[in-house]
Amino acid sequence: MSRLDSFIRRMMAQRAVLDWATGEIASKPGLVLEIGLGNGRTFDHLREKLPNRPIYAFDRADNAHPASKPPADWLVLGEFSESLPAFAQAHPHEAVLLHYDAGLGDTEANREQLGWISDLLPRLAMPGAIVLSDQALENPALQRREPPVDIPKQRYFLYQMMS
Template sequence: MSRLDSFIQRLQAQRACLDAAAAMIADLPGPALELGLGNGRTYDHLRTLLPGRRIFVFEREVRAQPDCVPPAADLFLGDFTEQLPGAMARMGEPAALVHADIGTGDKAASLALARSIAGAVVDLMRPGAVLLSDQPFEDPRLHTAPLPDGVAAGRYHLSIAT
């Protein structure tokens, strides 16, 4: 598979998982969390999927398209490891959905980052909340959910908080 094919498949998997996760939480209250704003592509897609639901964004450096920058009140600016632990005070209620798109080209560093924040992420989720992520997240309070049709195992990750 070429790098172009792989890139396209990754984005298709990401969109399929975002669409599936949004449907899974249709009856669950609470905000959504976006970890990794990047240029704002997936934040923008989540806004479209979840109209009326507040989306809090965690990002250390805002470089998104101007129309994809969240309101200041919904942005946790700084390193995930510093921003996640106290976030519930501003959120006010646990999240129904978390999307963590945190990877860089350094696979080992991306896995280590997911390991280091998994507990703090799950602390912010209500029972039944969905976590979808580009990296595997492991926590005893998470159980793996089936991926949407057409998404190859390991390309994206979907789990539910108990």
């Protein structure tokens, strides 16, 4: 498969999973967390699907496209290792949908980050919350679910916070 095909498949899987998850939580209260704002593409998709919902976006820097910038009070700048614990303290178990999209180029750095992110996310998630991730997470409080949409295996990871 060409790299272009692979990229397109990854983006289609991401959109399919986000569309499913936003439909699932549409009638439930709770915050949405976009962990890894980047260019703002998935933030923009989430806010289109969930108008009027607070969607907090986390990143170490604001590099979002001007058309995809969160309002200042939804933008949480800083290292995840500081911003997420502080947010969890202020909003414990208030998120109904968490999207972790922060893959790093460096495999070892990725592995290390996934370890402590896996521990942090359950402090943010409410019981039954949906957690989506571009990489596998490991925490017994997060139950792995097969994506209910047709995407290649291991392309996107879906979890539900224990009730």
